[in-house]
Amino acid sequence: MRKSFTMLFAVMLAFTALLGCSNSSGDSADRGGSEDSPSQTGSGNSAKLVKIKYVVPGTEPKDYKEVFQKINEKLAADGVGVEVEKVYIPFDAWDQKLNLMLSTGDDFDLFHIMQDRTPFSSYYNRGALADISESIEKYGDNLKKNIPDDIFEGAKIDGKYYAVPSYWVEMASEGEFDIRRDILRQNHLQEPTNPEELISAWETVMKNWKGSNKPYYAAKADFDPVSLHTTVFHRTYDTFPFTVKDKFFYVNQNGDVKSWIETDEFKKDSEYMRQMYTKGITNPDILVMKNEQINAQIDNGDWFVNFGTTGSLKSLKQNNPDATVDDIGVVWFNPEKEYLRPLTFKNGNAVPANSKHPDEAVKFMNWMLASQDNYDLVQYGIEGKHYTKDGDKGMKAINDPANNNPGYRGSESQNGNVNFMRFDLENSIPENNKVLFESNPDAVNSIAANFVFDPTNVRTEFTNITTEAAASMTPIYMGVQDYDKAFPAALDKMKKAGLDKVVAEYQRQFKEYQAKQNK
Known part of the structure; x- marks a missing residue:
């Protein structure tokens, strides 16, 4: 971790924002920090449950709490020892709010990066990122397995990892x-x-x-x-x-x-x-x-x-x-x-320098890619309520009658992976799928x-x-x-x-x- 930065960082990040790529409440970013509490792992052994806060741009889905309760139950059953709270900040307030949280040392553990808007190197250069190389080495087997080496290399600075790329799109689509x-x-x-x-x-x-x-x-x-x-x-x-x-x-x-x-x-x-x-x-x-x-x-x-x-x-x-x-x-x-x-990866996630739980942040990202079931839960919600499977790689969203939209949908631009992605075979555009999601x-x-x-x-x-x-x-x-x-x-x-x-x-x-x- 690098030295803490001054308010100059606040000014700089506010103006380095750029387009890309999810959706309310800026107030939720002001909630209290992570807490640790005893819990039970999937094996029944007593373990310390670490709560981490994951900050993303966008609007909180209607059924967010219900889905993340299921996610946290699955994390516990799998013995990961991590519980996740996702905090949504509206897109138009994203840069300013995140900048403030970083510069004031707010307590959170993971945040989204849009490389074509504010690259991870911009945060690194201002001392805002934790070196997560050891965490990836210890707990990132699934990340290394499902993210190509040349893309993962793009998240390194001086041989050390400062971000985890989201391998969700072929960047040559630019x-x-x-x-x-x-x-x-x-x-x-x-x-x-x-x-x-x-x-x-x-x-x-x-x-x-x-x-x-x-x-x-x-x-x-x-x-x-x-x-x-x-x-x-x-x-x-x-x-x-x-x-x-x-x-x-x-x-x-x-x-x-x-x-x-x-x-x-x-x-x-x-x-x-x-x-x-x-x-x-x-x-x-x-x-x-x-x-x-x-x-x-x-x-x-x-x-x-x-x-x-x-x-x-x-x-x-x-x-x-x-x-x-x-x-x-x-x-x-x-x-x-x-x-x-133009970039080896478009989006990703990073751990802020002040996080007390870099290992747990990496464990959560690694867990998402441990199985199709984990990925489906994070991205598509509860099967039978928010979506149904349509063959090996297809899915159909189940819309809420109140607004004709799914009550939950994750963001594959934030943490998706082409090895696990499902497609709405009725509504997705075939030519886009080919350009975006095929090498x-x-x-x-x-x-x-x-x-x-x-x-x-x-x-x-x-x-x-x-x-x-x-x-x-x-x-x-x-x-x-x-x-x-x-x-x-x-x-x-x-x-x-x-x-x-x-x-x-x-x-x-x-x-x-x-x-x-x-x-």
């Missing part, structure tokens, strides 16, 4: 988008093959849309293409493959590192986004949109194109009762090009996928550029401001905030990282 083929047919449109065709088709759909809610581009404003999945444009650039790391750094497969916002690719992205904004494809309130609004749009089926993968047939049918699973398709621009993993044999990792930047030497400048970019670069990248008019002044502010110094430090560290990899 760069595709979902499209409504039923809407293409209705408007006599062909599937777009480049950004110009996409924008033109979208403009036509917006003009002809009959519904009350327009099918706007759905996203929370940012300037990071990995978070926004505006990486869909990148496959059309001659310089692809490349990725953007830690929001600010363009890295190509030759090892060239540049300031992302100063690249021609950033300019091209911004110009496409400007077209979308001026043509009414982007919501006019994009800069203040909240996750709840964006999720509601997708869940209601009021969309034509979504960067990234989208929902299920059930949500689409709400306003489109005749929809079928084949009405949603996956599109790649230039599909003959390389498929690149892509043609994919390659970005050479920067496992690189961890340490901003210690430029901490003040890194904080300053993060703050400045949120204010100055986001409106340009989202197309709200014209690039040619707004960029020079915005870049000047970024330079004054310390951009050049941060980029030089990143380049230095990455060069050293490459040298070690090539030994």
Whole structure:
């Protein structure tokens, strides 16, 4: 564990938030800390039961308490010696609330990490993470068995584990988008093959849309293409493959590192986004949109194109009762090009530095992958009440008559694993399942996928550029401001905030990282 950090950490984390990937009560995060009490293990031997607190973004499901009572009973029966309390924090309060809990030393033992929003290295660099290497060595057999080595390696810093990846998605899915083929047919449109065709088709759909809610581009404003999945444009650039790391750094497969916002690719992205904004494809309130609004749009089926993968047939049918699973398709621009993993893993979980129970946190994660029954209980709830099995890998959710939604559903983006995942065979989208949950044999990792930047030497400048970019670069990248008019002044502010110094430090560290990899 590293030294405790100052309130500078609070400021920095608040501004390093980025999109991704679960759901109430911020008040629950203020409950008392973990307690230990004697209990009985499954073998009947008296043992000390350790209660751990697991903090996640999202809204607490209606039947959470009932399901976690069953989970804790099963943990006891299996002799794990762990009891789990899951604490939900609303998405829009997640970064600020978690930041406060970490900086004030709140008592909790496990928390969720979204690599494409705030990578685990950001928490590590501020001293917020516990080294869990020994815990994984002692209690992580199932984790090591079910998470590929190259993915698990991405959770290491200086040879030590600081996170447990969630192996729930093929990261080479980055760069595709979902499209409504039923809407293409209705408007006599062909599937777009480049950004110009996409924008033109979208403009036509917006003009002809009959519904009350327009099918706007759905996203929370940012300037990071990995978070926004505006990486869909990148496959059309001659310089692809490349990725953007830690929001600010363009890295190509030759090892060239540049300031992302100063690249021609950033300019091209911004110009496409400007077209979308001026043509009414982007919501006019994009800069203040909240996750709840964006999720509601997708869940209601009021969309034509979504960067990234989208929902299920059930949500689409709400306003489109005749929809079928084949009405949603996956599109790649230039599909003959390389498929690149910008990160080796997208989400994961980590133990905070102040946790008194790192072993128990790892034991719980390991237990989830000990059997299909354990996994099913955590992710799908109580069989017969929340879901029924549909063959070896299928499931059908049982909806609560009060709101037509399951009373419980876990989050596979938080702690799922493709070796255990079940699919709603009636409502899940086959093309999405293939892209997301099947390994892509043609994919390659970005050479920067496992690189961890340490901003210690430029901490003040890194904080300053993060703050400045949120204010100055986001409106340009989202197309709200014209690039040619707004960029020079915005870049000047970024330079004054310390951009050049941060980029030089990143380049230095990455060069050293490459040298070690090539030994």
